[in-house]
Amino acid sequence: MTDHLLLSRLDLNLLVSLDALLTERSVTRAAERLHLSQPALSASLARLRAHFDDPILARRGNTYELTPLALRLADHTTTALEAARRVFESQAAWDPAESAREFTIYGSDYGFTTVGRLVSELAAERAPRVRFRFVLHNPSVVEDAANRLRSVDGMVIPHGFLTDLPFLDLWQDDWVAIVAGSNDTVGDVLSRDELSVLPWVMNYQTRSAFTSAERQVQQLGVEPRIEAVVESFLAIPQFVAGTSRVGIIHAALAPLAMRAADVRVVELPFAPTPIVNALWWHPVHTHDPEHAWMRALFEEAGRIIGSGETA
Known part of the structure; x- marks a missing residue:
């Protein structure tokens, strides 16, 4: 047969x-x-x-x-x-303005509220029927990214977690600390002693899920006194407001955090290593013209965020 x-x-x-x-x-x-x-x-x-x-x-x-x-x-x-x-x-001639394609992107709430939001706005202006589906990743998705990215269009995640996959650098971001607006015991800069004494709100706490700034705190010999762990960057300000807690978030999220909760930004007592956010995808998508159009949107959105045009 x-x-x-x-x-x-x-x-x-x-x-x-x-x-x-x-x-x-x-x-x-x-x-x-x-x-x-x-x-x-x-x-x-x-x-x-x-x-x-x-x-x-x-x-x-x-x-x-x-x-x-x-x-x-x-x-x-x-x-x-x-x-x-x-x-x-596939279509003989793909026209973004006429397409109804759905792109699926893995990422965190941080990635979605920054570059994801802007990409969806740019797409709505140029291809009103194109849709984006943003799906929260988790440690198991990140660890199995080489397989998961075969069936979705990409993942927004900083360098340091994925290797051996095509990527497009989007923008560089820094880390800042936040404390409650009512916390008058902390000045404009956290001290190393305050890092050790104050209770913390952390984002993720496993061997495969962490932020580079949280890792730097531990590398300074400080073991944070963790009171809450939340798998959402946007939730951290809500857990800090009205308490003596400290949290670390991306600088791009600081304006949103201060609008969402009574918190203020303070400097860390060390120079945090910046992160470079990137869009990652499986090689099977590289030569797809529709995927290339999508990547161009992310590249444009990353340039806008990096220039500080959005807040």
């Missing part, structure tokens, strides 16, 4: 189910992701198991794990699904 005849007998809808199952590692979550009933996705899993003669998902206690074959299929599945999507989205 030829490869063409074999392919014609396959239900390519199973590829979508397989991708969801491999990503979610749960029939329930995969069904929710695809907006299907659990029995419907269970039926697809049964067909996949029969086709591959493999369980795909194997129960281990109260959870499911991917079988060795499923682990090998993961890369091929996301690549095949993304390639199929690109095939059917």
Whole structure:
């Protein structure tokens, strides 16, 4: 039997189910992701198991794990699904003003409220039917970026977390500390003693999730007394206002923080290492003209932010 005849007998809808199952590692979550009933996705899993003669998902206690074959299929599945999507989205002549394409970008709330917001505004002016979907990343997404970026259009994240992927530098940002507006015990500059004594609000606290400024504090020999950990840069001012706490945020977020809560900006007792924000993507997208148009929007937005034209 030829490869063409074999392919014609396959239900390519199973590829979508397989991708969801491999990503979610749960029939329930995969069904929710695809907006299907659990029995419907269970039926697809049964067909996949029969086709591959493999369980795909194997129960281990109260959870499911991917079988060795499923682990090998993961890369091929996301690549095949993304390639199929690109095939059917492609047009002989792509006109941004007429396109209804959706671009999906991973990032943090910091990235979305800065460059993401501006990119969406630029796109709305030039391509009103184009849509952006901004999805919050997490440590597992960042650690698996080489695979996750096959099926989305990019990730906004500073240098220091990803390697061996194409990227576009956007703008450089600095770090500042914030304290409550009512905190009159701290002057315009935090002292090293105050870093040690004051309670902290931190953003992330794991071996793979941290900010460079928080790491610098520890490298100074200061072990912060952490009272709260929030996985949102925009939430930090709310946890600082009305308390004796200190937090560290990006300089680009400082105006927004002061509008959102009663906090003020103070200098750190050391020179924080600036960060360079970048847009990262999988090589499969590099020569896609629609993706190149999107990257140009991010480049323009990064230049505007870097010049200080937005606040």
